[in-house]
Amino acid sequence: MQLSPTLSPKLFGRDVRCVRGGREVFAGLAFEAVAGEALAVTGHNGAGKTSLLRLIAGLLLPAGGTIAIEGGEGELTVPEQAHYLGHRDALKPALSVAENLSFWADFLGGGVIRPIPDCLAAVGIAHAIDLPAAYLSAGQRRRLSLARLLAVPRLLWLLDEPTAALDVAGQAMFAGLMREHLAGGGLIVAATHGPLGIDTRELRIGAI
Numbered sequence: 001m002q003l004s005p006t007l008s009p010k011l012f013g014r015d016v017r018c019v020r021g022g023r024e025v026f027a028g029l030a031f032e033a034v035a036g037e038a039l040a041v042t043g044h045n046g047a048g049k050t051s052l053l054r055l056i057a058g059l060l061l062p063a064g065g066t067i068a069i070e071g072g073e074g075e076l077t078v079p080e081q082a083h084y085l086g087h088r089d090a091l092k093p094a095l096s097v098a099e100n101l102s103f104w105a106d107f108l109g110g111g112v113i114r115p116i117p118d119c120l121a122a123v124g125i126a127h128a129i130d131l132p133a134a135y136l137s138a139g140q141r142r143r144l145s146l147a148r149l150l151a152v153p154r155l156l157w158l159l160d161e162p163t164a165a166l167d168v169a170g171q172a173m174f175a176g177l178m179r180e181h182l183a184g185g186g187l188i189v190a191a192t193h194g195p196l197g198i199d200t201r202e203l204r205i206g207a208i
């Protein structure tokens with residue numbers, strides 16, 4: 001996938017502070033990732049990995065500090081340049097696999113939209129295109145969620161435990177897709193407790 005031409009985009013955070021439920025989760029956090037680079041956010045349970053992804057995605061407001069992209073699509077916000085894939089698969093069970101992906105492609109409104117059957121083939125669920133999402137296994141649901149990343153090109157992939165529920169072949173398939181995204185000048189920030197199968201730089205949160 002080729003993204004729109006940009007001046008070597010860089011995601012950075014400076015002095016980022018996160019407060020949840022009145023309690024400080026982390027403070028003074030600094031990070032950066034340049035085009036083609038993946039950050040693996042690690043740390044113990046409750047350290048704030050999901051919270052950091054949600055801050056970058058604009059789903060939470062930082063209690064302090066700055067998160068920005070330099071050299072990206074200047075007129076777009078960070079969330080508008082990002083895909084956020086959380087723990088939940090965010091599928092509508094009564095809609096078919098193709099309809100679910102079309103919904104997300106319209107919702108994310110990319111302009112450039114890769115054909116739905118191509119995206120489903122790339123994540124290995126082309127055979128299920130007309131099945132209601134309710135019939136999918138956990139791994140197939142995860143694959144359908146991953147297809148969103150392909151349907152609408154966006155610079156930054158924010159991934160929360162993206163390989164959860166994927167079998168070994170699925171993990172290898174997704175590692176290949178992440179490598180392609182990075183080779184095309186994309187950026188990845190992934191919260192993970194295990195290896196992702198790609199080269200990453202570690203951003204460790206929390207004391208332990």
Ligand SMILES: Nc1ncnc2c1ncn2[C@@H]1O[C@H](COP(=O)(O)OP(=O)(O)OP(=O)(O)O)[C@@H](O)[C@H]1O
Pocket residue numbers: 020021025043044045046047048049050051052191
């Ligand atoms: N909606 C919320 N309201 C209040 N506190 C919250 C909320 N969501 C999360 N927290 C707290 O924020 C802290 C960080 O949670 P977060 O989910 O970001 O951690 P994590 O590093 O992703 O953990 P895990 O490895 O278990 O997934 C935890 O102490 C958690 O209890």
